[in-house]
Amino acid sequence: MQNPESGNIDVVIADLAWAARINRALGVLLDPIMAPDATLEEVSDKLLKEARDIVGCGDGYAGSIDxxxxxxxxxxVTEMVGGQCRLAPKGRNIKFFPGKNGWYNGLWGHSLNTHEPFVTNEPGKHEASAGAPEGHVPIVNVLSYPVVAAGELMGQISLANKPGGFVKRDLEAVGQLGRLFAIAIRRIRDLKKKQETEERYRDLVELMQEGIIIDDAESRITYVNHMLCSMLGVSRKDLVGRSLHDFVIPEDRARWKRAQDDRKRGGTGNYELVMRNADGAKVFTLISPTPMFNEDGKFIGSFGVVTDVTRLKLLESQLLQAQKLESIGQLAAGIAHEINTPTQYVDNNVRYLETTFLDMLKMAETARELADAVSRGDDVAALKRIAWGVPDQEFLDELREDVPEALSDSLKGLERIAEIVASIKRLSHPGQTEKKYVNINDSVKSTITVATNEWKYVAEMQTELADDLPDVPCLIGEFNQVLLNLIVNAVDAIKDRIGEAPSERGMISVETAAVDGGVEVRVSDTGIGIPADIRGRIFDPFFTTKEVGKGTGQGLAISYSVIVEKHGGRISVESEEGKGSTFVVFLPAGTDDG
Incomplete structure (x- = not known):
């Protein structure tokens, strides 16, 4: 008899794997999208490849609206046309124009006209079908997704010819890629606009997608461009004469003041500020300042470029989720194995109890028959014949020993399964946006449990968890991801030292301690260590030593962002080549600013 919990876990793991594929694709697309020389051709090529790989179809195209x-x-576009088709010219940027009525023709134009995605596995019966052009490959099924942002039609992703037909989740997956494609189209368009207007300074200032601000020595605004007005939702005349300080959220005002003081000394360091616009919404910005001095060297004000990075913060969040799901995907097989082991012996014990119960039922029936015979006054010979069906003492001794043991083992197995499932649930914490006070020891225990199959064949796990830890404000889901990154990195480092089939295991230790001002977590390993020449770069974005195909390689960069930028904490490393590394994470107590 199959345990129903096992089926549920299989579904969860399958869903996680599907989500991981989507988020991996989103991660792959970030590089070409964020490149300073990004092109729609390069982005579209990678987008089409990832979309086809995810849904498993043969043909498709991706484009933008002029x-x-x-x-x-x-x-x-894939090779969907032959030599006789009017669409046959090779190359890029084939244009399909709308008709005089403004509508796009045929099945390919349906989603562009309606701004609604659709799937059809019988394209010939679709109301918009006009048939394929001569020389076109046969179209068996179609998925079409219009790229729309803020009500504007920006492009289209269309796929065709999937064996077995398209399903709803294919459309949902392409929709996620489409939203990122919209950001790419808009960003590349914006870059192109800036490049085309560089020759005219005033036009550049007014049309560029960054805000421009000039203020005087007392931080009074003397000039702003249209984009900054748009960011803040305030007119130019209502900004001039005021200070940017008026729009900075209270938590960032001390940072703004330090930046102003640094600028008076000639500092040009970039810094981030969170402001509130006229509607009360947060606007995340990156300020790139240039101090201005007169001929006598006296500070007279500053020029600043204000970049709205709200979208980038969203992409950063998506990358974090992609990296998290990548880790879960990496752990999925191990989690399944960890659950399967107790499931197997629960299954074996239950089957044994089922057989034993049938034997005991027969024994009870024999006892009943013997009692009836005694009541009837049957002779001794008849009673002896019935008594032959009563088990001997050896059988009763086996029952007395084996049945309680089987029940105990089954309960332990179910407790282990429940522990693993609870740990997975604690590790995920989906959608948490505000810090909550938590005990870090609970996170350590849950993360170690979920990662058991990753480390148990490679290393022994040692924990020293302090009993006097104060609760600290924490985005627990993201902190769990940091711990998971550090443990998986420790496993990889030990594998690099002892090999994939070692005769001995390494050691991973996780320690927690209450320290002045907060909580410290130390994750140590007896791995290969970190070379001194790269030790200072391991937390840098986009720096990685991982081989292609072995994950994003951004685990430590994301960990740094989570600990330092989101929690106001610290993360550092102590390492000696050939002996191992210790990562030290500090989380401050009592500084929860939400």
Whole structure:
């Protein structure tokens, strides 16, 4: 008899694997999207490849809408046409224009006209079908997703010819890629606009997608461009004469003051500020200042470029989730194995108890028959014949020993399964946006449990968890991800030293302690260590020593962002080549600013 919990776990793991594939694709697309020389052709190529890989289809294209002619410009397309088709010209940027009525023709134009995605596994019966052009490969099924942002039609992703037909989750997956494609199209368009207006300074200042601010020595605004007005939702005349300090959230005002003082000394360091616009919404910005001095060297004010990084913060969040799901995907097989082991012996014990119960039932029936015979006054010979069905003392001794043991083992197995499932649930903490006071020891225990199959064949796990830890404000889901990153990195470091099939195991230790001002977590390993020449770069974004195909390699950069930027804490490393490393994480107590 199959344990129903096992089926549920399989579904959860399958869903996690599917989500991990989508988020891995989102991570792959970030590099070309965020490149300073990003092009729609390069982004579309990678987008189409990832979309086809995820849903498993043969054909498709991706393109953007030309803002002047409203033509669909196809930047990437598979070989769907033959030599006789009018669409046969090779190359990129094939244009499909709308008709005189402004509508796009045929099945490919349906989602562009309606701004609604659709799937059809019988394209010939679709109301918009006009048939394929001559020389076109046969179309068996179609998935079409219009790229729309803020009500504006920006492009289209269309896929075709999936064996077995498209399903709802294919459309949902392409939708997530489409939202990122919209950001790419808008960003690349914005970059192009800036490049085209560089020759005219005033136009550049007014049309650029960054805000421009000039203030005097007393921090009074003397000039702002349209973009900064738009960011803050305030007119130019209502900004001039005021200070940017008026819009900075209270938690960032001390940082703004330090930056102003540094600028008076000639400092040009970039810094981030969170402001509130006229509607009360938070605007995340990156300030790039340039101090201005007169001929006598007296500070007279500053020039600043204000970049709205709210979208980038969203992408950063998506990258964090992608990295988290990557880790869960990496652990999925191990988690399944850890659950399968207790499930197997629960199954074996239950089967044994089932057989034993049938034997005991027969014994009870024999006893009943013997009691009836005695009541009837049957002779001794008849009673002896019935008594032959009563088990001997050896059988009763086995029952007395084996049945309680089987029940005890089954309960232990169920407790182990419940522990693993609870640890997975504690590790995930989906959607948490505000810090909550937590005991870090609970996070350590849950993370070690979930990662058991990663480390148990490679290393022994040692924990020293302080009993006097204060609760600290924490985004627990993201902190759990940091711990998971450090443990998996420790496993990898030990594998690099002892090999994949070692004769001995390494050691991983996790310690917690209450220290002045907060809590410290130390994760140590007896791995290969970190070379001195790269030790100072391991927390840098996009620096990685991982081989291609072995994850994003951004675990430590994300960990630094989570601990330092989101929690106001510290993360550092102590390492000796050939002997191992210790990562030290500090979380401050009582500084929860939400």
């Amino acid at each position: 803002q002047e002619s409203y033509a669909l410009v196809v930047h990437a």
